[in-house]
Amino acid sequence: MCEYEDNNTSILDDIPRLYDLVDKVRDPRQICVKLLKYHKGNIEVSKFLYYVMVTYDVDFPDFYDTTLHNITVDTLPKNIYFIKELxxxxxxxxxxxKYLDYIINLLLDISTLDLISVLDVLVDVYSKIKVLRRDYPQFRILEKSTTPVRERVKKIIN
Structure with missing residues (x-):
């Protein structure tokens, strides 16, 4: 991994290849240590670090807070991946x-197609975890929306 310090190749360009590489090293943290400085502001790094966390039972300090920040600077539908994985x-x-609070605050600002895919994930989340907060004003507004949106919101609220 030191080769990245000496040449112009960006480690961020090679993230897709890191998935294969991490399976071949004894300690995946060796790779992740270099990536941690790029974590803030890069959702692809978040996805890779999450893969390492789940696969190798490794923890990284502030991973979830930094990833939440990454989601706030990137597009919502692209990052709904994390809610599913959580x-x-x-x-x-x-x-x-925390993740849901952020996502739900964006519901009124996204296109209908993206909204439906996000609501599908939220229906799944709320069906699996009954204790999550459901009293968002956004849900009340969306309840008066088009039929596909309204049906999904009703599943969440009830």
């Missing part, structure tokens, strides 16, 4: 709620 890992309800 359901598959034993993550605290507080962390999941």
């Amino acid at each position: 359901l598959n890992k034993d993550i605290s309800i507080c962390i999941i709620q």
